[in-house]
Amino acid sequence: MRIGLLGTGPWARMAHAPALGAHPELDFAGVWGRRTEAAEELAAEYGTRAYADVDALLADVDAVAVALPPAVQAELAARAARAGCHLLLDKPLATTVEQGQAVVEAVRETKVASVVFFTSRFLTETEAWIGEQAGVDGWFTGRAEWLGSVFTENSPFADSPWRQEKGALWDVGPHALSVLLPVLGEVREVAAAAHGPGDTVHLVLSHTGGASSTLTLSLTAPPAAAGVGLELRGAGGVAQLPESSEGVEAAVLRAADGLLAAARTGQAHPCDAAFGLRVTEILVAAEALLDAGPTA
Structure with missing residues (x-):
C-alpha cells in the first residue's frame, strides 16, 4: 500500500x-x-x-x-x-x-x-486489558486520570496552538474515552462538567450499561503530578489499566x-471514523456544559 x-x-x-x-x-x-x-x-x-x-x-x-x-x-x-x-x-x-x-x-x-x-487501543498490553475487561460483567464505576505537563520548555508540544486553545478536554480526553467506552458501554449522558486549575477539567459520565465514570484531564499539571491512571470497580473487584512497555x-x-x-x-x-465521531460528540457535549458554567 x-x-x-x-x-x-x-x-x-x-x-x-x-x-x-x-x-x-x-x-x-x-x-x-x-x-x-x-x-x-x-x-x-x-x-x-x-x-x-x-x-x-x-x-x-x-x-x-x-x-x-x-x-x-x-x-x-x-x-x-x-x-x-x-x-x-x-x-x-x-x-x-x-x-x-x-x-x-x-x-x-x-x-x-x-x-x-x-x-x-494500539499498545499490546493496554489493548489486551481493554478486551479482557470488556468481557467482564458487573462494572459499577470507572475513574480515569490523564494528567500531563505539556506547556513546559522541554515539551515538543508546548507551542501547539490548537492544544493551547482547546486544552486537555480535546487532547487527552479522547484517550480516556477510547478506553472507557468499549468497557463500560456507550455514554448516555455527560452528567456534569467542571473546570479545575489551569486547563484541568472534571467530567462525570453515565453509561448505558448502568455504570458511571469520572474523568480528570489536564495538560497543565505540575510535572511531579503528571501521569495516567484508570481504575475500574465492580462486582468482580478492582482492575487497573497497565502501563505499556512499548513506544x-x-x-x-x-x-x-x-x-x-x-x-x-x-x-x-x-x-474507525464513526467511533472518532462519537468521541467528538461526547466532547462537544462536555464543552457545552463547561461553557455554561456552574449552576446554583
Whole structure:
C-alpha cells in the first residue's frame, strides 16, 4: 500500500514518519506539509518525495496518515477519502460534530477504510486489558486520570496552538474515552462538567450499561503530578489499566496493521471514523456544559 503523510510537526516526526518508514507492507511514498521547507526536510530524512500540492499527493497514493491539528485534519480527511484514499487519522477526529460527520459521510460514500489512532487501543498490553475487561460483567464505576505537563520548555508540544486553545478536554480526553467506552458501554449522558486549575477539567459520565465514570484531564499539571491512571470497580473487584512497555512507534505500526486489514477485508475497525465521531460528540457535549458554567 502506497501511503503519504500529511503533516510535518513533532508528532509526525516522532510517531508517524518512523512507523511508515519501517512498516514492511507500506511504501512511504511522500510527505505534504503546510510548510514546504519542513516537508522537504522530513521527506529527505526518509528518502521519499515532498509534495507542494496536497491533491497531487492524494492522486499518487492509496492511503494517507494525518498528523495535523484536528480542524485541518477533518477537512483534508474528507478530501482524501473522496480521492479514494484510506485514512490513518489522529485523535480527535474533529472538534465539531459537523466536521466529524463530513469525514464519516465521505468514508461511507467512498467505502475507504479508516482508523483513528487512540494510543492505548494500539499498545499490546493496554489493548489486551481493554478486551479482557470488556468481557467482564458487573462494572459499577470507572475513574480515569490523564494528567500531563505539556506547556513546559522541554515539551515538543508546548507551542501547539490548537492544544493551547482547546486544552486537555480535546487532547487527552479522547484517550480516556477510547478506553472507557468499549468497557463500560456507550455514554448516555455527560452528567456534569467542571473546570479545575489551569486547563484541568472534571467530567462525570453515565453509561448505558448502568455504570458511571469520572474523568480528570489536564495538560497543565505540575510535572511531579503528571501521569495516567484508570481504575475500574465492580462486582468482580478492582482492575487497573497497565502501563505499556512499548513506544509510540510500535503503536502506530499496529494502527497501520489495522488499516491494512480493514482495507483488505472491508470490515470496519473498532476505532474507525464513526467511533472518532462519537468521541467528538461526547466532547462537544462536555464543552457545552463547561461553557455554561456552574449552576446554583
